[in-house]
Amino acid sequence: MHITQSVLRISLIIFVPFFILSLPTTHAETSQLDNPDSSFENQAINLDNQLMCPICPGETLRQSQTTIAKQMRGIIRNKLANGESPDQIKNYFVSVYGQSILAEPPSEGAGLLAWALPPFAIFTGLFILILTLRAMKKKTPDSIVQSGSLEINTQKQLDPFIAMVDEELKSGRD
Numbered sequence: 001m002h003i004t005q006s007v008l009r010i011s012l013i014i015f016v017p018f019f020i021l022s023l024p025t026t027h028a029e030t031s032q033l034d035n036p037d038s039s040f041e042n043q044a045i046n047l048d049n050q051l052m053c054p055i056c057p058g059e060t061l062r063q064s065q066t067t068i069a070k071q072m073r074g075i076i077r078n079k080l081a082n083g084e085s086p087d088q089i090k091n092y093f094v095s096v097y098g099q100s101i102l103a104e105p106p107s108e109g110a111g112l113l114a115w116a117l118p119p120f121a122i123f124t125g126l127f128i129l130i131l132t133l134r135a136m137k138k139k140t141p142d143s144i145v146q147s148g149s150l151e152i153n154t155q156k157q158l159d160p161f162i163a164m165v166d167e168e169l170k171s172g173r174d
Contacts, residue, residue, distance in 0.1 A: 040080055047076045047086055050103050051093055060103050 045062065051072070053064035061069045061076075072093070079089045093101050105114040 040077075043080055043086055044073070044077050047080075047089055048073055050090065051076075052101055052103050054097050054101060 048062035049060050051061045053059045053061055053066060053069045053072075055068060056064045056066060059069075061072050076089055079092070080086075084092075090102070099105070
């Protein structure tokens with residue numbers, strides 16, 4: 001009984017502080033979601049992540065530190081403050097820079113090919129691998145023995161020629 005009480009006390013000493021420390025974090029997250037400014041900033045950050053920097057290869061607006069990326073982030077925030085939706089803002093940047101400004105290709109038209117091609121390539125590769133493994137598995141020991149007998153037959157056919165070469169080498173003829 002004494003051991004059980006000491007284990008319970010140690011458990012309380014360890015877990016209660018973790019529980020108490022987790023409470024302010026949960027409260028802060030809840031108050032952040034209730035704050036409209038954080039929603040505005042979350043929308044802006046999402047758009048920053050969805051749009052590519054026009055001069056930085058492979059960087060989103062959020063990642064890029066170029067002047068144009070900073071200006072585009074400012075435009076996004078101004079348009080959000082003026083009440084434009086995220087889709088309207090993306091459409092604005094697509095009209096200015098083209099489809100290449102989007103971080104992920106659209107899932108329609110030619111962009112659908114970019115979404116469908118990788119899974120198709122993976123499935124095709126797996127299919128070819130399975131067929132190859134099955135073909136390798138179908139080789140029976142009989143076929144291996146037969147291929148070995150071919151080598152023996154070939155060796156028997158070469159024996160007379162090897163003997164002739166050996167004779168010529170012994171006699172010293174050129």
